[in-house]
Structures are given as structure tokens and as C-alpha cells.
Amino acid sequence: MRLHEKSFFCPSICKRLHKVTKKLPMSTTIKEVAQHAGVSIATVSRVLNNVGPVDERTRERVRESARQLRYVPNAMGRSLSRRKTEAIGLLLPDLFGEFFSEVLRGSDQTAQHSNYHLVVSSSHNNKKEIHAALTMMRGRVDGLVVMSPHIDAEILKENLPPSLPVVLLNCPVESREFDSLTIDNVNGAHVMIEHLLSHGHTRIAIIKGTECNFDAAERLRGYTVALQEHGIAPETCLQAEGDFSESTGYDAVHRLLAQSPRPTAIFACNDSMAIGALSALRDAGIRVPGEIALAGFDDVPIAAYLTPSLTSVTVGIHNLGVRAIDTVLHAVRHHNAHHKQQIILPTSLSLRESCGCHQ
Amino acid sequence: MRLHEKSFFCPSICKRLHKVTKKLPMSTTIKEVAQHAGVSIATVSRVLNNVGPVDERTRERVRESARQLRYVPNAMGRSLSRRKTEAIGLLLPDLFGEFFSEVLRGSDQTAQHSNYHLVVSSSHNNKKEIHAALTMMRGRVDGLVVMSPHIDAEILKENLPPSLPVVLLNCPVESREFDSLTIDNVNGAHVMIEHLLSHGHTRIAIIKGTECNFDAAERLRGYTVALQEHGIAPETCLQAEGDFSESTGYDAVHRLLAQSPRPTAIFACNDSMAIGALSALRDAGIRVPGEIALAGFDDVPIAAYLTPSLTSVTVGIHNLGVRAIDTVLHAVRHHNAHHKQQIILPTSLSLRESCGCHQ
DNA sequence: AAGCCGCATGTAAACGTTTACATTTTACAA
């Protein structure tokens, strides 16, 4: 009798325990509020979303129940039903440094202002990670801002639904199928080189950005064209490798100082490398701009506080984030009525001490 | 006959158009893959999630259909069914500057490594925005990392379900109900002041952080206690206001230079303010550290590249992000088996030129 | 041939919320 009971009873109770443990309480659901208030779930939804007719006394009763039960709607259920998430995806190559930090700041402020939130991911310029990030975003975002020097139209089309609004930031994609905002790298670099030329420099070096990087290639092109327009042949010995980090800027200076004759000015393709270069020049006992002038690109917030203050191409990084989010939100709201635009954003120069101005 | 047709036909077709327009195609669903492959949706799920028994030929057929239709599972449906989102929420006071950027970097790397992604939000130390951010996170994240000097246990309990794992970063909450990681601000500041004292400085000023800010208060306390332990009475005229930004650091220096006698060392409560202070000292023609020594707090990556390189309390910012995510993921995975811990993270000193070392 | 077992696959319901349409209630006029 005991064996009989045991063998008969255990499978049944184990199955029931299994079912019970599946139903872990996430937190209060709309059903519990409805029951507590003595109304249907539709009425709770109507009250909390301020939709449709509801008797005031019923409304108050539901409100009180929701308050007592600390009900917060579950975004998963809501999103599935409404088919919108009220989130914008932001895919950046990296999540550190002042440049991306400023993009993020502009993006966050703008999204929050419209009651959207950000889902942020980084791809480390790795195709596999780009694919993973894009895949992960599906069902989580209403629109997407992508900033990646390695992106191409094929990847986007393969990984994203056609209906998802996408804004490309500084991507080497020239398709009219996507909105894009692109910094005028060529002109920014061009004008900066012209400025250094106007200071009398004829031997101008460049610390290049990452190989196979869209921004890096464009900034190098601006440098090259500006020199050529002034009858100066660009020399490869004045073009040092860098990867947009402070340390590679530091190292590049050592290589450039080994050239004979030495450059009299250095253009770093981003401010981080300029900061590293500045440090290396200081360590080498070279006065800036007295012996070698220096210029950067991006004008990150800290540039103005350096010693000497850094002359830099201003791209309005924060504004980049703001405009990207504005654009994607417009596309989200207006569907097919949104007209895709490809915009080139002008740069300007912030002239400070490092080039020789303001001494 | 025409009138008859028109009045009879239009209401019916209008209703059907209304229904059709509701069903906008998001993108390929599991149902379409199932139909394309000639199997049930359960089989598609089994194939794509590698669960249960599936015949190899069926498996291949389903895979091919999914590939052809470019099927990507919808996170909304998946999350609702599985009751997990595979996302971690990260709530920071702000989303700019190297400090938060470094936290973000550590968090992103760690989350990605575990195939989780981040949902990032900022609260600007505003209670309303904290509430909005916490509410927004519900249903979107499996766990939460909160960094806010204004948070208290009450807000957390009112806004979050009891079952949601939460890790507090540098929050003034001393509850054993939450995991927490807190930088040892007091000791960090204390040791830095002792170091400046060891350089012979007896008149040490402080640029304080934001009023009513937990970190700021603790760092001020460390400064005060260290002075008192060396028989030096802290003077309010040597305690300048700041708000953790470069510009307030710059302004604070002007006020401190007006003191008579002048301080011989300045401790800024974060590196951003130290950078601003450095710039102001340079503008005032004061040699650092020859005339006035300078120290910061946080040791952001750029500190080493400044002129002079900045001495700073090292907190391992990146590691902070890493550990926070590790902790919350552990809690997510182990539920009640996870033991809550409140950890004080030690600091160290990065001694560079600005205090007088390494000359 | 019948029965049993294991494997593959399908059916139905779940998850939390929204909303179209059906049903009930209420208020007012005749």
C-alpha cells in the first residue's frame, strides 16, 4: 500500500510542482488590478491609458487599486499589443571616450524629451557583433541610429526589416534608401590644413585614423587635397599610423620626430590622438606651438582645457546625436510620409593656442 | 442602381480596409516560416532554439526557410513567453564625461560577453526622472544597475518589483536588501591628502563636488578627517564650490587664488574639475606643481596625458562597471540562491607629476 | 497480426496588454 501510494502519487505531485514553479510572480498584472477594483481588464486599461469613456467613480477606484498594488505596466505585453516599443536603438562602434559620450548625451536628451528611451549597443567595428547587435534590436526598438565605419547597405538589408526606420551616422553608405547624417570630414580637414598653411607651415604631418575606417580615409583625403592645392606634394613619411586612441597619438609623434627635416605642424585625425601627441611633444621637450603646431579633429569638450588649449575641427558632436534622434523619431512617427534625406554636416574651426592663435 | 450600390457597398468595404490597415507587416513571423517550411510553429521554434527532437531533414528545411525569409525572432514575443528579456538596465546620473563613459564601457563589455545587452538611461539626479526611468525599465530588463546619488530605499521599493535583481553603485543606500558596490571615497580622499601632506603641503584647498551629492560629501569628509588627524584645522575659505564639471573647477581656482595666504595644494573632488583647475592655474601663470600642487579623483584615462600628468585617486572605473554587471547577472541567474553583498571598493593613488612626484 | 515503445511533430494555452465590437446600464423625453 505504501509502495503503491508512492509510485502513484509522486509523478502527479511532481508535475504539479513543476507547473507551480513556472508561474513565478513577475509583479502585479493588470488582471490583479482589475480584480482588486472589481472591473474588467479593459476598464483598467482604459483608465490607465486615459482612453474611452469611464465613469469618474470607477476611474478613481481603479486608480486607487493600481496605486495600492504598485502596478506598473509590463513593457513586453504593451509593446506586443501596440506593436511599438517607444525605444530607439543606438549602435555605436564603441562606448567610451568623449566623442561617443557626447553623441550619447545628445541622443539621450533628445530621446527622453520625446518620452523615448535608448537601447545602446556597441559593435567594436566587428561584422559579427554588428549582426548580433542588429538582430538583438528586433522587437525592442521602433527605430535605429547606426554609427559604424564598417556598415554597408547589404548588412542593413540582410539584418533589418524594411519597415524599420534607420538613420546612418558617418557611415560609408551612399544609398538613398536610408536617412544619413555625415560629417564633412574632407572639408573639415581641408580647412584645418589651410589654416596651418596660413600660419606659415609647409611641412605638415598627419596622424591618421584607423585603417579601412571611413572617417580616417576622408580626413586623410582632405589633408592630401589641401596640400596639393597649395603645390605641396604629400609625403608618406609625414603620414603616421594611428587608431584614434591617445596612446597611438603619443607613439606617432616619436616616429614623426625622427623625420629629417622635422614637421613644423601636426594634424591629428581626432582629439584623442592630439591629446596623446601633445603629451609626447611635452615629454620630448618640444614647445607647442612654438616649435611644432598641433591641431585635432572633433573638438571634444576637454580640448579647451588643455595646455596649450587645442585647436580643433568642430563637428558639433552633441548636435549629431540630437539630429540623429530627431530624424529617426520623425521617420517613426510619419511612416511613409517621411522623406529620406542624406545630409552632409558642415564643420568649423575652433582656433585656440595649439596652432599658434591666441598667444 | 448606382446610388443603391454605393450606399450598400461603402460601409462594408470601409470596415474591411480599417482592419487591413491595422495589420501592418512588422516583418517575418514564425508563422510564415512554419508555412513556408510546411511544419508547425512548434517545430520552427524547436529548430531555431535547438530544443527537443527534430528530424535532420526537417531541421534543414526549416533552417532554409528561415534564411530565405530572413526571419529574426521578435524580442517582444520571446520575452513575454520566456519571461526574460536578456537585457540589463543601467541607470546613470548622466551619460557624458569620461567617468560614466568608462562605467559604460565596462558594463557593455561584460554584458555582451554574457550575451546580454544594455538598456541605458539617465536620471539627471532628478527624482521625477528616476521614477520615469525605473518605470520604463519594467518588462524590458532582467536586472538593474543603479548609480544615483539621490536614490533611497523607498524609491527603489516603490518603483521596482521585489523580484527584480538590483545592484547599487555608489548610492547612499545602506540596506542589506540590495547588492551594492561603493567606492571608498573617504579613504581615497584621506590617503590623497596624506600624500599631499607628505610633500610638505599644509595649506591644502579642496574643490568640492555637487551639494547634497553622496560622493561629494564623502570625499569632503576624507579631506577634513585627514587634515584633523595631522592637527590642521580645516578652513572653509579653502573649500571652494564645484559641481564636478571642468568649468566649475576653473572658476573655483580663481576664488582659491584670492585667499591670503594662498593654498599650496589643491585637491579636486573629481578629475574633470582638476582639469579645469589645471587650465585656470596655467592661465594665471602659476606653475604646477612648482607653485601649487594639484590632485584629482577618479583617474580617468586622459589624466596621464595632461601637462603635467595628473595625480589622481584611482577607483578602477571600468572595473566598477564590470563588477556591477557580473553581480547583477549572478543574481539574475541564481534567484534566491544569490546572496546580497554590500562591498566597499578600495582605491589607490596614481602618483604622477601634478603633486610633485616624477619630476 | 497485435502491442509496445520511442521519436517526431502538432495542438492548445500561456505570457501581459490593448482594443474592436458586443452587451449592459443609465438618463431623458414622450
Place this chain on the structure above:
DNA sequence: TTGTAAAATGTAAACGTTTACATGCGGCTT
């Protein structure tokens, strides 16, 4: 009192996906 219209509320199904359990098929043994 009755009827009508408007307001309030409820029911059922949708959204996309997962999964417990039911069902069908094939192979093997007696």
C-alpha cells in the same frame, strides 16, 4: 411607464513566441 440613445463596461481576440502534453508514425518483439 416605455422607448430610445448615449455612456459605460465587458468579452474575445489579437500581438509573436515558447512549451507542456497529446497524437501519430515507424520499428521491433512476441
